[in-house]
Amino acid sequence: MGSWQDLVADKKLRQQAAIPLDWVLKSPPAPDVLDVRTFPDSPQCGVLSEREITITNAVDVELLLAKLASGEWSSVEVTTAYYKRAIIAHQLVNCLTEIFVDRALQRARELDEHLKTTGKVVGPLHGLPISLKDQIPIKGLECTMGYASWIGRYFEKDAVMTQVLYACGAVPFVMTNVPQTLMWSETYNLVFGRTSNPANRTLTCGGSSGGEGALGGMKGTPLGIGSDIGGSVRYPSAFNGLYGLRPSYHRIPYSGCVNSLMGQDSAPSVLGPISGSLSGVRAFMKAVIGQQPWLLDPLVVRKRWIEEEYQLADHGFGKQLCFALMEDDGIVLPHPPLQRAMKMTADALRAAGHKGALRSCFAAIWLAGALEDIDAVTAASGEPRIESMAMPGAQAVDTGMGYPAGISAYENWQLHKQRTALREEYLALWQASAAETGTGRPVDAIILPVAPSAAPPHGKSIIATYTVLGNIMNYPACVFPVTTVDPVQDPVQKRETFMSPTDEENYNLYHPDTFKNAPVSLQLMGQTLEEEAVLAMTEIVDNALKSKFGVVKK
Template sequence: MRVSIISLVLALDCMAYASAEVPVWQKIALERQQYRDASISRISPRIPNVQPANLPLNVLNTARSMLTRQEVKITEMSSTELLGLLASGKLTAVEVTNAFLRRAGVAQKLVNCITEVLPERALATAKYLDDYYRKHRKPIGPFHGLPISVKEHIGVKGLTYNAAICSKAGDISPDDHDLIKILGAAGAVIYARTTEPQSLMQFETHSNLYGTTVNPFNRNLTCGGSSGGEGALIGIRGSPLGIGSDIGGSIRVPSANNGLYGFKPTPKRLPSGLIAVAGGSDGIEGTLGPMSTTLEPLSLFMSTVMAAKPWVNDLSLLPIPWREESHFPVDPATGKPRKMRVGVMRWDGMVMPHPPVTRAINEVVDKMKSHGDQFEVVEFKDENYEEAMDAMWGLLFADGGDDVRNELKKTGEPISPLTEYSFIQPGTPKPPGWTLQQLWERKAVKSKFQSQYSAKWQAAGLDVLLCPVAPVVAGRLGTTKYGTYTALFNLLEYPAAVFPVSKVDERDNGVWKYTPKGGMDTENAMLWDANAYKGAPISLQLVARRFEDEKVLEALSVIQKALALPFDDPTK
């Protein structure tokens, strides 16, 4: 029914939206929100309503108070714990799915992160898995019974996928995305779909379809974008594991903002094939990837997908299996892994990170240096990114934003300020975009930069690179604009993992003695106020070279164990 309503609205009203009492886009948005609310109303027991004006800034305890003790216990277990209990039969898939459906419904009331829940589909899948377990006394696959949430523009058969643009709200996926199929065959339960920003090209999550998604640790701050609904849902523990996408930082920024582990693989390792604006543009390649409350599921996610050989059906992928051999083998004599050479990029030379980010880097580096038998830390300064990043913006929006603007015009939908901001970057052309020759020139800049960066990395002899995720912990709503710290590695096509380190507290109250260089550096510096970011998670990024996906996750595991990360748990 929802498809026919949207189609009817578009067919009858688009030509007359300017004179209509209610604009077409608002009618579509209202229908989508009603559909979302109806899906949540089918969760049993029903989710109680809340008054947003009465909510505290940190709503994790609020979420706990709206659930049973057993629901809280289940939803705050790690994926590894849950999978162990499901595999042993100590928890049923139906019990776990119900708990996460309930917490996802609560999450929507508190942070506005859901586009729909799928109670009937999810519980039917969970019952099938429980029946299988009772009959065979074993799990059906490595993700048996684990609920997994999905960013909305990843296709689920028979459901809308729309890039958070009203004119696309009636587009229906004809089939499940390959990742959905693979994870479903491995026993995963798809139960919730999550919000994303207009056009997908923002570091916050706001759309005219669903409104603004906020950060569960501080509702005055952003959850990040564009996989912000995933970040907020997993951050509030409404999902143990989710699927996001990343073309400029869209997995890593929300993971960082919500104190999660997120992984952007090398492009062409995981199936892509997403609904998006400017479809078919390959100047910068996006990729899907996992987001989780803990580190271990990221490798399990990757190995499970690779074991299904997705390159057989998707010829755009490279046939590279997940490689289990260790890059840091343990020395039998010492019981410790081989020494890791870690580069440290403290800032990019353009926008200085706020004090909590710098504190986190210093704390991690100091801990590494205290484990000198395991880590060799070297400063890695490469601060000549302006030309390369201008080329990246020019490749992301080679049409000057025309495709997005044309979609918005279909329903009279207003453009979001952060969407518009993407189109006015120094490297972005004016509509109608680049000539073919100009496009080739920007691709040549990209290739040259990749070669130069690789040579510097090789000369430094790095295993991995430690650096910020962003110059802020989680931006104040409407202010998150700067993306070089993540987008740099989309340009380079390097795999990168994000991990939590600490949280903003009284240690960050001192005066920040820094003189900005001007431009975005000044704008970012003016945003600093320790009180504004209280309680926000502080996260960092670990990077490896192209197709060293296994290495970066293993390196993060070694670092995490050696340093006992995170130093402070933001959920406590």
């Protein structure tokens, strides 16, 4: 094995060579152009045809699937359109890792031929291009996960998720960037570099599924798959104005994926969809569960998609829902745009006839053996372990991320006991809320921020408990966009007292000009294995917001 620098240089050259020359931008936007989301549609870009612009701006996955199934749009033309837009996005925000154009288009041609000769689709995701986070292996390709040590390691087998996507008729077409170790809410590694937010390139795209978030924010994929162990689907979804679902443990197959801390099952990572439409999230969940993935992954819960749950049979069939609104976690107060988003959501729900009510163990479990695991990987090439996501020359902030020394098995067991006690306490509180809702049921779901800020500047993400709550309690959670940062509506609020040092640090970070154009999103959490209901309730909330305030500008 050569030096890690040599490995990286070779990988970058091979990545660049995989980009078709006529898709290379001749006149990219200047570095001081911060919002690049609409650049692919502009005459200055010149890579996409009018039809390709129409296809990639369709956004609604349900619409795309209908046009693919009818043959109105072929898989080849849809895959080509999204591939072009993905390559444009990559040149603007650095979001891709593996690029395999010929292979994806060959798959699309096979699907088109099948539809033409049989009149039938291959599966529920027939012809749809889908992007994969760089930890979901595809046979014959590399999957480095941002580690120089893993460059040159080609996979001999598809991950179960990849197998399921093929069975569903999908077209895996790119893999997307991640932070080294996957254990950050930003995206930077020494192999592929830093991924930026397309709404404002001075801001982070989130992490660890940051490449997916940035690509989706550029409309460079209709549907992507990320993973979430502490918020890694939800941060990128929220920071890029997308929809994203963190399912409960073992609802979606994970077997065959690569990860940091492999063998650690105290706080499992889960795969989840990220999309510009809620129909994309729903289509993914129904399609994957419909393939009976428990026959391929022994850890998957044997639970089919239950339409009665999606119809909200356990929640009054959605006629009058009651949501708990968690305005802050008692540790870090969200910035003014997040506070406004919470109020907008509450107002929209009340206008639609629903009700609002009510107002770290996990990290210790998760990081119990992290240092030893990460050092074992990086030692193979001599690649340094990244300690901060800060930009060169910028002051690092305490993001809440670190690598403590390992603990004993007995100490880990005590943390498990603490986690179980927390889950029991939360369940009791949730059930007791039936006395306050007025519906005769406990609170139907919790609505809360994803993070205490919109997408922060690079190196400034402060990890708070808003996402970790879902992971430690194993609650499914769906992200939905609400608004964008507005300097007029979201001025700095003068405060003299703070709940914690992290709260003060987060407060000092805020100025509306810093967060220019940043999407503002929230998440809806339900109880364990309630994915169908969580999706249905998120659709109700999303429709209420659109009815009262209109579609969020993207």
